[in-house]
Amino acid sequence: xxxxxxxxxxQDGKLYRLLNSLIVAHLRDNNLNQAASAVxxxxxxxxxxxxxxxxxxxxxxxxxxxxxxxTIRAVSSSGLYDLGSSIPTVYGxxxxxxxxxxxxxxxxxxxxxxxxxxxxxxPRHLSEHKNVARCARFTLDGKYIATGSSDTSIKLFExxxxxxxxxxxxxxxxxxxxxxxxxDHMQPINDLDFHPQNTILISGAKDQxxxxxxFSKVTAKRAFRVIQxxxxxxSVSFHPSGDFLLAGTDHPIPHLYDINTFQCYLSAxxxxxxxxxxxxxxxxxxxxxxxxIRLWDGVNANCVRAIVGAHGPSEATSAIFTKDQRFILSCGxxxxxxxxxxxxxxxxxxxxxxxxxxxxxxxxxxxTEEFVLSIDELNNEIVVWDALTAEKVARWPSxxxxxxxWIEHSPIEAAFVSCGTDKSIRYWKETL
Numbered sequence: 396x397x398x399x400x401x402x403x404x405x406q407d408g409k410l411y412r413l414l415n416s417l418i419v420a421h422l423r424d425n426n427l428n429q430a431a432s433a434v435x436x437x438x439x440x441x442x443x444x445x446x447x448x449x450x451x452x453x454x455x456x457x458x459x460x461x462x463x464x465x466t467i468r469a470v471s472s473s474g475l476y477d478l479g480s481s482i483p484t485v486y487g488x489x490x491x492x493x494x495x496x497x498x499x500x501x502x503x504x505x506x507x508x509x510x511x512x513x514x515x516x517x518p519r520h521l522s523e524h525k526n527v528a529r530c531a532r533f534t535l536d537g538k539y540i541a542t543g544s545s546d547t548s549i550k551l552f553e554x555x556x557x558x559x560x561x562x563x564x565x566x567x568x569x570x571x572x573x574x575x576x577x578x579d580h581m582q583p584i585n586d587l588d589f590h591p592q593n594t595i596l597i598s599g600a601k602d603q604x605x606x607x608x609x610f611s612k613v614t615a616k617r618a619f620r621v622i623q624x625x626x627x628x629x630s631v632s633f634h635p636s637g638d639f640l641l642a643g644t645d646h647p648i649p650h651l652y653d654i655n656t657f658q659c660y661l662s663a664x665x666x667x668x669x670x671x672x673x674x675x676x677x678x679x680x681x682x683x684x685x686x687x688i689r690l691w692d693g694v695n696a697n698c699v700r701a702i703v704g705a706h707g708p709s710e711a712t713s714a715i716f717t718k719d720q721r722f723i724l725s726c727g728x729x730x731x732x733x734x735x736x737x738x739x740x741x742x743x744x745x746x747x748x749x750x751x752x753x754x755x756x757x758x759x760x761x762x763t764e765e766f767v768l769s770i771d772e773l774n775n776e777i778v779v780w781d782a783l784t785a786e787k788v789a790r791w792p793s794x795x796x797x798x799x800x801w802i803e804h805s806p807i808e809a810a811f812v813s814c815g816t817d818k819s820i821r822y823w824k825e826t827l
Contacts, residue, residue: 420446528814537807543584599628726758
């Protein structure tokens with residue numbers, strides 16, 4: 396064997412060992428212990444291998460960014476993602492949020508301390524649907540917002556234009572932040588999500604369909620692809636890779652779709668209605684009508700932890716992961732918002748003092764995860780808690796006629812959207 400060939404073989408072996416170590420560490424750190432053990436055994440890698448947190452995810456993200464730059468998003472016009480020229484090609488690049496992400500809680504030992512104060516936010520009326528505004532979602536880069544309504548329409552807003560509209564000395568004439576309106580559903584829209592890399596918006600609705608819209612096309616009004624489900628589609632969530640999506644429906648089994656083949660995979664046998672992936676896709680969480688929160692392995696779709704009675708006998712209406720995937724924030728019709736530890740399933744925090752018993756409301760973090768926001772139906776207010784101390788730090792009149800039914804926070808800055816039973820959409824921005 397030539398020296399160069401031998402050196403290359405040794406180098407390849409070293410690279411494979413490093414890769415195997417990162418895979419094992421990634422699976423283990425994301426509580427996928429069975430998968431971590433299997434990979435460790437098959438590759439003769441130590442299960443206790445040390446690696447920086449999220450190192451594999453960081454390297455993959457950098458590699459994808461390089462690949463993206465090299466290909467300059469050269470997507471065939473005949474493919475699933477036919478990108479137009481009206482949306483910038485940098486879509487999907489996510490800037491770092493202002494301020495450091497909070498959460499962590501250092502393994503939480505009933506943490507106390509002084510609560511932070513959140514700056515005042517001012518709402519601005521953006522637009523109105525012809526019926527109840529039911530849901531909203533930001534793109535990962537925070538540049539666009541989509542809202543869905545009982546009137547079966549979807550509105551797409553450009554955040555830069557919203558900010559221009561809110562300037563006190565704007566002199567460029569009327570600004571129209573709604574840049575697209577889509578009409579293709581037959582019944583009310585329940586949930587929305589954006590593809591993590593491409594200009595694709597999906598919607599789930601009571602008409603039992605999931606529809607795909609290409610928002611790069613100025614003239615597009617209707618979906619270019621449709622998944623026909625068998626039940627009312629209550630929630631939708633893209634896998635971070637963009638190759639799969641989860642649908643929570645009125646059927647007792649969450650539906651997992653391969654978006655390239657549209658093949659459907661079924662897993663559970665419990666009434667899961669709210670679904671959300673973790674940041675890496677290694678897990679997903681479901682909120683259930685029976686009041687439970689359940690954690691699922693993102694690879695084999697097996698339930699790895701059930702927090703039964705998370706919200707008593709009341710419906711659990713939403714559940715989301717923290718960015719570090721160590722905790723889950725849930726909301727239920729028992730008027731409670733709760734934080735759960737992923738690794739143990741134990742209750743870490745309760746955020747109390749907001750009544751929500753009728754609407755399918757959410758609890759969300761702000762962009763730095765220092766605060767938790769939810770809706771008080773009884774007083775028609777937006778309530779804010781310090782995430783660490785669980786103390787209420789703000790109560791803001793919603794300015795909606797009747798309580799809003801949905802709030803969605805920007806992933807990158809101090810701003811959020813509220814959707815009302817009064818048909819209106821309001822954008823809340825921090826006042827300096």
